[in-house]
Amino acid sequence: MGSDHTHSAPSAPPRVRRILVVTVVPLFVATVLAAVLLWPRGGSPQTDGGADVPRYPGTVTRVVSEPCPSVPSVPEGTPRVGDGRCGTVDVRVDDGPTAGQQVRTPVPDGPGAPRVEVGDEVILVELADPTDPTTSNWNIAEHQRGTPMVWLAVIFAAAIVAFGRWRGLAALAGLAASFAILLTFVLPGISAGRSPLLVAVVGAALIMFVVLYLTHGVTAQTSVAVLGTLGSLVLTGVLATIATAATHLTGFGSEDATTLSMFQGDVDLHGLLLAGIIIGSLGVLDDVTVTQAATVTELANANPGLTRLQLYRAATRVGRAHIASTVNTIVLAYAGASLPLLLLLTADSRPIGQILTSEFLAQEIVRSAVATLGLIAAVPLTTGLAAVVTAAGRTNAAVSTDAPAPRPQPDRSEALAALSSPRTAGSDEPDRTRTAPPSEATDRWPKSNRSTDTAW
Numbered sequence: 001m002g003s004d005h006t007h008s009a010p011s012a013p014p015r016v017r018r019i020l021v022v023t024v025v026p027l028f029v030a031t032v033l034a035a036v037l038l039w040p041r042g043g044s045p046q047t048d049g050g051a052d053v054p055r056y057p058g059t060v061t062r063v064v065s066e067p068c069p070s071v072p073s074v075p076e077g078t079p080r081v082g083d084g085r086c087g088t089v090d091v092r093v094d095d096g097p098t099a100g101q102q103v104r105t106p107v108p109d110g111p112g113a114p115r116v117e118v119g120d121e122v123i124l125v126e127l128a129d130p131t132d133p134t135t136s137n138w139n140i141a142e143h144q145r146g147t148p149m150v151w152l153a154v155i156f157a158a159a160i161v162a163f164g165r166w167r168g169l170a171a172l173a174g175l176a177a178s179f180a181i182l183l184t185f186v187l188p189g190i191s192a193g194r195s196p197l198l199v200a201v202v203g204a205a206l207i208m209f210v211v212l213y214l215t216h217g218v219t220a221q222t223s224v225a226v227l228g229t230l231g232s233l234v235l236t237g238v239l240a241t242i243a244t245a246a247t248h249l250t251g252f253g254s255e256d257a258t259t260l261s262m263f264q265g266d267v268d269l270h271g272l273l274l275a276g277i278i279i280g281s282l283g284v285l286d287d288v289t290v291t292q293a294a295t296v297t298e299l300a301n302a303n304p305g306l307t308r309l310q311l312y313r314a315a316t317r318v319g320r321a322h323i324a325s326t327v328n329t330i331v332l333a334y335a336g337a338s339l340p341l342l343l344l345l346t347a348d349s350r351p352i353g354q355i356l357t358s359e360f361l362a363q364e365i366v367r368s369a370v371a372t373l374g375l376i377a378a379v380p381l382t383t384g385l386a387a388v389v390t391a392a393g394r395t396n397a398a399v400s401t402d403a404p405a406p407r408p409q410p411d412r413s414e415a416l417a418a419l420s421s422p423r424t425a426g427s428d429e430p431d432r433t434r435t436a437p438p439s440e441a442t443d444r445w446p447k448s449n450r451s452t453d454t455a456w
Helices: 014-038 146-164 166-191 196-216 220-246 255-263 269-302 308-337 339-346 352-356 359-398 412-420 438-444
Strands: 055-066 086-093 102-106 121-128 136-143
Touching: 014 166, 014 196, 014 220, 014 359, 086 121, 086 136, 102 136, 146 166, 166 196, 166 269, 196 220, 196 269, 220 269, 220 359, 255 269, 269 308, 269 359, 308 339, 308 359, 339 359, 352 359
Parallel strands: none
Antiparallel strands: 055 086, 055 121, 086 102, 121 136
């Protein structure tokens, strides 16, 4: 989530703080009111997902492998359903009405079937026999993953806290707040039939306010990052709406979306596509905006003589380098998430033009392009706001009587003359080009018998 700093940024003058408060507070209030109006009520809608199959934890106690029976020959090119694993597995049920009982299941076989060994902790499902409802069959669904995932979460949190300390704790709290808003507002709101685009914009703004101020503190620098992020989010939403309309995307570009439409027919998949673009852009946008606001502040602290335009240009150069690496990050992130799809496309015999313009691949291209455009717009927007706020604060602070006197800047022509002037090793004549008084120059220059010149 952006840059971190070991020292806090100097406080903005009262006038700048008042302007930021008048700008940010109404936006926050409007976001909260919109969230209250859009908050889902009446519980989650019922879906046509079918009856829930009972699942029980168990431990594998015995595995017996057997040769698979011969099957009739199949035509060449027919895809294989499994890898030919046959036999039985004995499992002890660890919880549920049949806890402690030993049950026998077939060896898991088929695409994605788990490979089990003695001692593995698995999940059992009990399926009723359609021909005889009084009997049931047991099958292994998957491995239990709770314990390793808990350890991974502990290591993840410990590493963040060990490196970031109190800022790391704040980052973890912001991460928890993001998931809470997604699980309690965004997803239930879309499931309840609200506009996915509107819910995503309000939810993203709510996450932005909570996470940025919780992680980086209530400062003028954070407020600038908030305004830059919010403006970029709005622009991303507008660009996403235009791009999806121009490319006639329907939202049915993935198998997950098609399955969702079967279970919840009232979900607007086109709006869901726009919502996914906005939510996905938020995580990268706040990183860029916080970094740009922090860069302007650090440049102003390092060189108080920089003007507002110089601050903007210098920080923009940093932003260009950041964007150049982030664009590659966005594309690779989407490519990694869609790797099975991309691999499937390599076996497609259609022309490359038809593949790139197909619904499922055009959707990913539009998603990446729109997110990148919003990211690029965030740099000049946030940098300009930060330069204005920082320069205003520095100008007001400079007229304060408590402010230290500025460092005298050496004359550049005198320094160049001193460097280019020839000098002998044994000379004890003071350097006439120095700005120090002659007596001081004579005292500091080494005598002829104490020469420190080194032979080159």
